[in-house]
Amino acid sequence: MTQENRKATIREVAQLAEVSVSSVSRYLADPGSVRAYAAYRIREAIQQLGYEPNTFARGLRQGRGRTVGMVVPDLEFFYAKACRAVGDYFYERGYAVFVCSSDGDPAKEQFCVRQLQSQRVAGLIVSSSGLNPVFLEQQARQGVPLVLLDGESLPPCDLVCADYEQAARRLTARLLATGAPAGLHLLLGEEAAARTQLCEAGVRAALVGADSPTVYPHYGCRREGRLPAAVEQIARDAAAGRTGVMAFEPEFLEQTVIQLNRRDTALLSRVALTGMAMPNTCDKLGTDLDCLVQDAAWAGVTAAQALYHRITEQQTQEPPRTYPVPVRASWE
Structure with a gap:
């Protein structure tokens, strides 16, 4: 290996920076663990020598x-x-x-x-x-x-x-405030998952004492074919009258709007749609939705x-x- 291609060593960095090898090692692991002026000299030495630490070896x-x-x-x-x-x-x-x-x-x-x-x-x-x-x-x-x-x-x-039980309460309360639909379709994750159970608990708590719609939980909506099957049932209910949908993933919310529009653009006017969304969901879909936005x-x-x-x-x-x-x- 020529001198020109030889890689600088940690010892050479320490010598140029006028610090100990252990100080350089600590700087590489956590720059904040070394005093500010020493860290400055080490950083300058690394740049001057073109030193490249062997992170794999250090990790071992x-x-x-x-x-x-x-x-x-x-x-x-x-x-x-x-x-x-x-x-x-x-x-x-x-x-x-x-x-x-x-x-x-x-x-x-x-x-x-x-x-x-x-x-x-x-x-x-x-x-x-x-x-x-x-x-x-x-x-x-x-x-x-x-x-x-x-x-x-x-x-x-x-x-x-997020506090999904509280989020489900807020979404359900908002849905009821705008007029309770005959049915409410919940688009959820896996039935046994704690998050799914929290969402259902929030919905049930918000429906206590209310003129409650019939609740239809759809579990495992990430699995192939589950969400389209849920949208099929939602479309049938919407064709017969006003129905509600609460989607607990932004993906479920967006795909429901897209799939309903593909079937019949008039269907959305008969669906009270709400759920968890991204900041740009409404702009992306070109429609106003009552939703909770996570950052x-x-x-x-x-x-x-x-x-x-x-x-x-x-x-x-x-x-x-x-x-x-x-x-x-x-x-x-």
């Missing part, structure tokens, strides 16, 4: 690398924005983020988590199907920090999530901050925290 020595794993149900809507926010946050801190899509399949979710663990990731952010509580709790207790995003609460994990970027950044804290403060015995994702009502 530490038992983990400067990578973070993320498992989400899909790479669209809420999760696409959340993933981007997480990626940007960790990029600024010298970490790469590996993103896996589970398609809401519990077996695929387990596979993704195991594969990311085998790559010695520093930590994980998981948006669970809700069907793997025992597995995820076991993984979290193995020592790799795990933050749950938009899922269910597990004892050892921080949770970043996916806020959720992603908050999950990233929680995980980074757990990664960099490995010795902490802090109890798990819940970070409620704020929601904004489009009608307020």
Whole structure:
């Protein structure tokens, strides 16, 4: 290897910066752990020498690398924005983020988590199907920090999530205030998932004492064919009279509007449609909807901050925290 192509070493960085090798090592792991002036000299030396740290080797020595794993149900809507926010946050801190899509399949979710663990990731952010509580709790207790995003609460994990029971109450109250439909179709995730149960509990609580519509829950709407089947029933009810739809995922909300429009543009005028949405959902669909809007970027950044804290403060015995994702009502 010629002198021109030879890579600079950490010892040479330390010599040029006039600090110890351990100071350079600490700076590479966490720039904030080194005094400001020393950090400035180390940064200047790294740039002058073109030093490239071997993050893989350092990760092996530490038992983990400067990578973070993320498992989400899909790479669209809420999760696409959340993933981007997480990626940007960790990029600024010298970490790469590996993103896996589970398609809401519990077996695929387990596979993704195991594969990311085998790559010695520093930590994980998981948006669970809700069907793997025992597995995820076991993984979290193995020592790799795990933050749950938009899922269910597990004892050892921080949770970043909207209050779905309260959201369901608000949506139902709004629907009743605008005129109770004869039927109410709920577009939900998996029946056994904690989030689904919270949504149903909120709807039931809001309907107590009201002139209640007949409730039709549609479970597993991420699964192939489930949402089109639900829209088929909604269309039949709308053709017979006014009906209601409450979608608990932005994807379910948007796809319902699109599929009803394809059938008959007049159907939407007979459907009281509400649910969880993205900030641009109404503009995207070209219609006004009563919905609750989540800030996916806020959720992603908050999950990233929680995980980074757990990664960099490995010795902490802090109890798990819940970070409620704020929601904004489009009608307020």
